[in-house]
Amino acid sequence: MSELVDGDLRGNAREVPLILAIPEPARRPGDTPDFSSLKFSNAGEVRRPEVSDAPETMYDLATGLIRVLDDEGRAVGPWAADIDKDTLLSGLRNMMLTREYDRRMMLDQRQGKTSFYMQCTGEEAISCAFRMALSDGDMNFPTYRQQGLLISSGYPLELMMSQVYSNSHDPLRGRQLPVMYSSKEYGFFSISGNLATQFVQAVGWAMASAIRGSSAIAAGWIGDGATAESDFHSAMVMASTYNAPVILNIVNNQWAISTYQAFALGRSATFAMRGSGFGLPSLRVDGNDFLAVYAASAWAVERARSNQGPTLIEWVTYRAAAHSSSDDPSSYRPKDEALAWPLGDPIDRLKRHLIAVGAWSEKDHDELLVSVQDQISRAQAEAESYGTLRNGPKPSPRDIFEGVYAEMPNHLRLQRQEAGY
Amino acid sequence: MSELVDGDLRGNAREVPLILAIPEPARRPGDTPDFSSLKFSNAGEVRRPEVSDAPETMYDLATGLIRVLDDEGRAVGPWAADIDKDTLLSGLRNMMLTREYDRRMMLDQRQGKTSFYMQCTGEEAISCAFRMALSDGDMNFPTYRQQGLLISSGYPLELMMSQVYSNSHDPLRGRQLPVMYSSKEYGFFSISGNLATQFVQAVGWAMASAIRGSSAIAAGWIGDGATAESDFHSAMVMASTYNAPVILNIVNNQWAISTYQAFALGRSATFAMRGSGFGLPSLRVDGNDFLAVYAASAWAVERARSNQGPTLIEWVTYRAAAHSSSDDPSSYRPKDEALAWPLGDPIDRLKRHLIAVGAWSEKDHDELLVSVQDQISRAQAEAESYGTLRNGPKPSPRDIFEGVYAEMPNHLRLQRQEAGY
Amino acid sequence: MPTMTMIESIRDAHAVAMEADETVVVFGEDVGYFGGVFRCTQGLQKRFGKTRCFDAPINESGIVGAAIGMAAHGLRPCIEIQFADYMYPAYDQIVSEAARIRYRSAGDFTVPLTIRMPVGGGIFGGETHSQSPEALFTHVAGLKTVIPSNPYDAKGLLITSIEDDDPVIFLEPKRLYNGPFDGYHDRPVIPWSKHPLSEVPEGHYKVPLGRAAIRRPGSAVTVLAYGTMVHVALAAARDFNIDAEVIDLRSLVPLDLDTIITSVKKTGRCAVVHEATLTSGFGAELCSLVQKHAFYYLESPIERIAGYDTPYPHAQEWAYFPGPDRIGHALSRVLEG
């Protein structure tokens, strides 16, 4: 293309034509999956610094991978904490509930009961274990793939489903796209359709907590792709400058719709390294390892709660399902890539750990699955009785006009009257 | 303020009230200046890696400070290159021209010949030496404090002044605020009033150069304060992802109007570290050391030109003058802080080096100053003959309507007619 | 002549423009390998190579900012914002930069840039996949704003936009991508192939900016519409038996004021239709122009039929959408007034 170069763009010493680099995933549809370019540590390999250590001594944590569960399901290394069996079992249940919930809602979307749905298959450990490390009163600023936070906090499943169905019991009165839940009471900030905006809002919430001398901390959530957004930077700057009590979570599930993580990552080896550039302790953690997630979360929670400031965490995982009900990943990645994911499945791994330590059996597991499926079915039946997007009772069109402002201004009242609602 | 805490914000294990950290400069008006918190290397101390070294082996360069000139004016260490005398003398002249130009324009602003002016006093080495390391055809995307780039490229001073005066010879036809120059021919992109936008535009220009197989590279410029802006991030992401042939320059002059650099910097030790978070080689350089600036610039230029990708450079300097003609720094920093700046004055340091190596004398310097002042005076007289903002010939009001689009649309033609121009 | 959907004709416009001019480059989120979430750039990467059509990080400001830099270098970028609802992070680069660089540099640098984005509702997309932000562009001097209503115009206008030397905002009514939509959401979808304006010439042709099209001549009332609402307005005229003159504006800036005023002087009545929220929508500008230039011809107040001044709701989409019924009743008011 050298005929395109203007004469005046040529300098003296310019022999080499410049080249634009375009990232490309290792494998595309039809290829055999291959994750060999990703660097993972072994379970137990990464050190565990004190929460009070100076951030600049911790930059190595941004390139390793904190893992606790080894291939035999044993908990090993410095991040292996003594977590009681009940906690682990409730974590297992929460993950399974999340997965069954997703399965059911996806099915309902396919059956036309709603317009849209998004699963978090394969990523359940991250939100479920993280939520268990938080306290009530703390606030999450989630993306659309942290339904596990709500489920782990005991939020009524039938209300989640009612939101997905946009039915007459939808707490958001039909206004929001399915999965865009909101619950102040359960520490779950209203989800935005615009990527990354929540990340800096989380920092602001944490700043407010500090301004008010409260002890509640905040957690921001973002996907690997969305770290490219500007508000990722805003959040890092604000958190770093004001030492805000916030945990900034990057869920790196390798994909952003059809775009491989390398487009957001660029030349850096890991997303966690972004935090080092802001002087923040930054952990890179196996997001499919419930025990690692729990331990790293608890570590960051302690840091924030004790006025030692923000922590950035990159959770390494894989988006096993489609991006959303509108997406078909088989057109941009190998069909069986999820199965080849080297960090396995989080539910399976926790189950094997529990069996390995003698706290669980295949039979227990089967029974739990039945119980979980039963719980989902009952919630679903209840939610459907309140209507779905296509059938049954619905939020009122009057609701279109309400809640735009605290009090309805005249011009909206007029529009409502003209509309006849 | 604990009565402010809502009951429901309290968790279980929350003894410690959280605290918001607000950065504060070491000294305020009335205090004795103190820069002891800044970490500087000695001249010659920082190593010089090969341009082709792997970025991840270079992160130490982001925390050191590349310096060449020692306290005796000698050029020492691995970054001391063999620069011929003429280059250094023309660098000296360019810096002095820049300083005298600033002095004169500031005076003219005070005398009402224009509305506004911005000096770069103390920062001259950065743009002057950098420009000398570039080739014609390369493109800068500057901020308002890189007049040294234009001056060093031989752009006519009377045209710069005409822009400042918004007079009848103003190449920008009176449309732009003073100092917002533009010259494609001289490799100087149109300056924007909105901070940081140019940083990612520079990356785009470099990407285009690579797409077209050209060999011209781009340089983006940004202030320490403006690194907090979102487009700083956009630039880093784009440059890192596409390995764009661009040099990303942060001019850290310690202040952003009244705001100390720590508000943008946060917990990180240096601005250069931001680059490490993107896997980019990142240099931290004494910006008041002409030889260091030249050497580091040449290194980064070679990297970009040879398809090895972007380099981030933090130039450490001090904004010796007010932010702009509208600002009075004595209300937010010690009056004599500039004098206490540990890295000295760039003109003075290059002069002492030239004297130390026997290539210059006080007398030569005095003569050069006279010649520079004379050049400025002649240019000024010429520019003023074309009018100033308050007196003499001016751009036409017709110009308001032209150049909004390539061709004037009907609605604008109508407005111009109605306006009577 | 082949018939095409709007997606196909947009894809074709890209290919024609890229074939004709090596400086045309295309990029955006998911537009490279995958070909865009609406598939409007499918096949381009394969055909023109990875440096002519490529994926981008999710950073709208960065995408537009980089495109501005490319344009300053002499390329002609045509970029996609995945949904218009996601253009806000890029708004500074669009308003403060793309729109003003020619002016502020006195022509030293220019920005021949096309920014495509899907707009409008009707797909149960909720508040962040349904917006129509055209008025946020028409207020900005230095931008052109274009919105086609059919495959023929989409291709011709997109080629014109890419070849234009100024930044053009190219709005694509997503509800029209796969077929014309007259607002009756509960009736079967009609394919584009049944619509005459799906006949799209092969190769290069242009539809000029600033030229409206009269889609239905009439004498009772002038209806100003664009994008999806052209089809809905036509349905309203048909079903309410109103002899409306329906004008498809096609480009909002520059605007074809002559066609508008000539029509209003003939009909003596006027209504404006858009999906965007009413207050300060582009309909307000149209009203103001019509009342100024045809004041003494107007027999009744100009009506605006628009989105309500609320966010775009999900479940209540069809109560919110200005459908044929709402338009029909408004037109009746204009006729009675």
Added chain:
Amino acid sequence: MPTMTMIESIRDAHAVAMEADETVVVFGEDVGYFGGVFRCTQGLQKRFGKTRCFDAPINESGIVGAAIGMAAHGLRPCIEIQFADYMYPAYDQIVSEAARIRYRSAGDFTVPLTIRMPVGGGIFGGETHSQSPEALFTHVAGLKTVIPSNPYDAKGLLITSIEDDDPVIFLEPKRLYNGPFDGYHDRPVIPWSKHPLSEVPEGHYKVPLGRAAIRRPGSAVTVLAYGTMVHVALAAARDFNIDAEVIDLRSLVPLDLDTIITSVKKTGRCAVVHEATLTSGFGAELCSLVQKHAFYYLESPIERIAGYDTPYPHAQEWAYFPGPDRIGHALSRVLEG
């Protein structure tokens, strides 16, 4: 009663609001130690402490985004954008977030946030220190947009805005900061102390949103104005000897439509004045409302006197600015029409 400049009354409003409510926090670029480049927050950090009034990194999106998070926590942030021209990087947080969080969460979270920003020209600020982007806010459902024209209103409206439970965009005409300005740039500056509306009560008082003020009763034509243009319109009426009824809107959303329509029905004529660019400016909305609600009373077309559809130029500032002369001639046209 003390007289105050607009800067002083804004400063005072902050102090009163912060004193009354511990949840009010103030931050922005240079607003802490220094007290803001226009000194509107001077003294607040000293008086209320560093966690109630503080400096911010230069990141408008971050400032607004963090403020939204704080508001969700229960604080009432009042933040400054240094110039309205620099709000664009925050536009996504304002439009997609602040404006919609109450709605999308069905009241679960709310955003009691005030965003102050200086607007308008007249200080030789060039294209990026002169803009008037009010229409970019009035188009957005969920925002309120307020713009005072004098010290009394500035304090009362700012207190009301801070205490309001929804996001309020508070626009401060910077050319009025230090004195009323009637558009005659070459005449000596008059200090606020000579103007009756510089008398500002001490302590707490409110001026309600959505209530316009008639600054000059008249019978010949209704002039709708806000901010600086109120003073310029009054000068035009005086110097062209026109019995205009000059209405100071004070808040654009919510709008005092009653006062406007009552006046137009009385005068039968109307003109709208603003500094913002004409096309799709807020004047278009006002025109549309007036022609709809007072159609049968109007005797001539409504005129808009506004900024030209170009960026704001530097040297030609006074040719660009809609001064008393341009307004006077337009009013004469309205009277003749």
